[in-house]
Amino acid sequence: MTLQVKEVKEYLPHVVALWDVFDTLIPPNPGRLVETHVWNGKEILEKLHKIAYEVQLGEGVERKVLVPVNPGLQKLGLYTATHTIYVGFQIVLPGEVAGAHRHTPFASRFMIRGKASTTVDGVGVEFEDGDFITTPRWSWHDHTNNSNEPVVWLDALDIPVPKMLLSSFFEDYEGETQPVTGDLRARSASTGLTSSLDLSWVRGQSSPLVFKWKDTHAMLKDLGSFSDGSPFDAITLTYRDPRTGKEVSDTLGADITLLKSGLRTKPHRHTTSVVYYVVKGKGAIVVDGKEMSWEENDVVSLTPWLSHELVNDGSGDAILFSLNDRPLLKNTGLYRVEPAPT
Ligand SMILES: [Fe+2]
Numbered sequence: 472m473t474l475q476v477k478e479v480k481e482y483l484p485h486v487v488a489l490w491d492v493f494d495t496l497i498p499p500n501p502g503r504l505v506e507t508h509v510w511n512g513k514e515i516l517e518k519l520h521k522i523a524y525e526v527q528l529g530e531g532v533e534r535k536v537l538v539p540v541n542p543g544l545q546k547l548g549l550y551t552a553t554h555t556i557y558v559g560f561q562i563v564l565p566g567e568v569a570g571a572h573r574h575t576p577f578a579s580r581f582m583i584r585g586k587a588s589t590t591v592d593g594v595g596v597e598f599e600d601g602d603f604i605t606t607p608r609w610s611w612h613d614h615t616n617n618s619n620e621p622v623v624w625l626d627a628l629d630i631p632v633p634k635m636l637l638s639s640f641f642e643d644y645e646g647e648t649q650p651v652t653g654d655l656r657a658r659s660a661s662t663g664l665t666s667s668l669d670l671s672w673v674r675g676q677s678s679p680l681v682f683k684w685k686d687t688h689a690m691l692k693d694l695g696s697f698s699d700g701s702p703f704d705a706i707t708l709t710y711r712d713p714r715t716g717k718e719v720s721d722t723l724g725a726d727i728t729l730l731k732s733g734l735r736t737k738p739h740r741h742t743t744s745v746v747y748y749v750v751k752g753k754g755a756i757v758v759d760g761k762e763m764s765w766e767e768n769d770v771v772s773l774t775p776w777l778s779h780e781l782v783n784d785g786s787g788d789a790i791l792f793s794l795n796d797r798p799l800l801k802n803t804g805l806y807r808v809e810p811a812p813t
Pocket residue numbers: 572573574578612
């Protein structure tokens with residue numbers, strides 16, 4: 472996609488010739504509007520811990536979050552990591568409550584450090600280091616830190632998608648928090664059990680999903696004990712709704728990857744954009760031959776349709792949590808993946 476606007480002749484007011492705008496309407500390839508970029512996570516976390524004590528939650532500060540912004544999108548006034556994926560480092564200090572609200576963007580959270588309580592449409596959820604939880608569209612949610620330490624997690628939302636579709640809505644709850652009226656087992660959210668009654672119109676559109684780190688980590692370790700995984704994706708697990716087998720939302724998907732010490736994946740490209748969060752380890756991403764290093768806590772954006780390889784530098788196993796827009800592309804018939812041309 473080109474940002475250059477060529478001279479276009481208007482034949483009538485607000486009428487142009489197709490041949491003048493054809494390349495703009497249907498670019499021959501996806502372009503590089505979204506840049507591959509590495510954000511230094513340790514620097515962001517340090518800054519976040521500092522400014523968390525300088526601002527107050529409330530009027531004008533809905534959440535305490537520092538947001539990685541893609542350099543290619545910032546020029547256009549878009550404050551997201553890719554054109555479909557928003558991520559943010561959020562902090563909640565001891566005793567703080569991030570008040571209840573709801574919005575049409577789908578949201579999910581990967582806990583970086585600490586222990587927090589979240590309520591999603593009346594369902595109480597506790598989450599801690601490495602846990603991954605989802606907040607379906609338009610569900611009330613609030614977060615509380617009842618511990619003695621700050622909690623920090625990575626938020627991941629599909630903010631640009633409802634915005635582009637002009638269907639972005641936001642509402643504040645009437646109180647600070649909502650009552651907890653059910654637990655996960657009662658709502659059969661993460662058990663694979665389903666109810667013969669459709670309760671979605673009684674109790675929210677859908678329940679949150681919770682993926683505990685101890686289960687995720689155990690599965691990665693088990694697979695890693697006898698395999699290096701796929702040559703292109705190493706050992707990669709996809710988070711799915713156990714009740715339906717579907718990905719965690721109809722727009723964003725989430726994966727967790729174990730890249731064993733010294734391993735290098737084979738070059739490939741896909742139409743999905745990806746945002747990685749480095750849970751553990753050190754390495755690099757090689758994009759179109761250019762190598763960019765990453766380490767623990769870093770965030771990395773990947774440009775769609777560019778050849779890329781993940782490299783572990785050999786100092787130990789690496790684990791990367793990642794978000795992608797694969798469900799959205801699959802649902803619209805736009806998903807495409809192939810080994811990089813040689
Ligand atoms: Fe929210």
